[in-house]
Amino acid sequence: MAPTFIRDIEPFQFIEEMRARVARIWRPKKFDTDIYDGLHYVLIDERGDAIHAIIDESHYPVVTNKMEEGRVYDIFRYHSRENDFPFKVIDHEAHLSFNRMTEFKQVQDSSSSIPRYAFNLLDFSELDDKKEDQIVLIDVYGCVKSIMPESQVFVRNKEKMESKCEITLENLRREYVRITLWGDNARQFDVQAVQNRSPPILAVFTSLRITEFQQRITLSGTNHTCMIVDPQIPQRQEYRNEFSKPGDKVKILAIPFK
Structure with a gap:
């Protein structure tokens, strides 16, 4: 068969x-x-x-x-x-x-005819149009520019404290989007491992929901979200060329004092 x-x-x-x-x-x-x-x-x-x-x-x-x-x-x-x-x-x-x-x-002869990755990549410019009727979780690719490490915040609709981590990602047009990881994803995000890598830190974040906060599009992690660092995808070299400046090193932001 x-x-x-x-x-x-x-x-x-x-x-x-x-x-x-x-x-x-x-x-x-x-x-x-x-x-x-x-x-x-x-x-x-x-x-x-x-x-x-x-x-x-x-x-x-x-x-x-x-x-x-x-x-x-x-x-x-x-x-x-x-x-x-x-x-x-x-x-x-x-x-x-x-x-x-x-x-x-x-299969011992891992056929090169089968692609290595499967992503539902969306350009940042497409996010606004997708937010109202999103059915499929989306993936985004870009350069990690800043990270706010895990901290505890009060979530009103759950009436409890929850872990939160924020990552800022930029595209080739130097536009940015903020990704918020919650719960286990926030607690398990290895800031030190990211810092230890040579810049630029290029990554795909998978399985995200499109949300809006203070009239700006943001992306929210789900229980299916993964971070895949430096995948070998077609746009990789163009991103490496663009984000090769000293200022493109990832910044670790201070957690706001409350």
């Missing part, structure tokens, strides 16, 4: 075989809780199409560590489900569900 391509997958389908590269892996917690929510993947095939795949928490202990980020696998025996999340990680009508019956075989 010929392998299934991602663009041909529909919800509630049994898939016998598919070949894909693991574009990224993350282990989120359920929204606004401390409960882990399985293991999540973005997979990409040779046609450049991507899909969100999930190992449910109940299967996680026996199905974890089956795939590594960046490698290509033949994946056998699993089902698709309807992609009915309020905000989708990938713009596809289905997502994949792996369990203990799913088999993973690494």
Whole structure:
């Protein structure tokens, strides 16, 4: 049987075989809780199409560590489900569900015809138009110019204190957008590791919600947000050329005193 391509997958389908590269892996917690929510993947095939795949928490202990980020696998025996999340990680009508019956075989000749990354990159100029009817979480790429490290702030609609970290990202036009990470993402953001890297710090931030604060577009992290530093994408060299000045070193901002 010929392998299934991602663009041909529909919800509630049994898939016998598919070949894909693991574009990224993350282990989120359920929204606004401390409960882990399985293991999540973005997979990409040779046609450049991507899909969100999930190992449910109940299967996680026996199905974890089956795939590594960046490698290509033949994946056998699993089902698709309807992609009915309020905000989708990938713009596809289905997502994949792996369990203990799913088999993973690494392809030793990791085909170069399969792209390394799958991003839903939006230009900063497109953010305003997308904020009202956002269904798919978005990714942005740019140069990290400043970081305000994790601090505790009072969140009114939750009536509790929460961790917050702010990152400022610039594009080639020297326009900026502020990204706010919350909760675990804020606590786990490694400021020291960023400081230790040679500038410029180019990165993709994934799975963001578009919000507005004080009449300015901002981006808010979700439980699916990842920071991918210096990915090998087409615009990388142009960004490195632009952000090569001494002033482009990342600045660590003081936490406001309250």
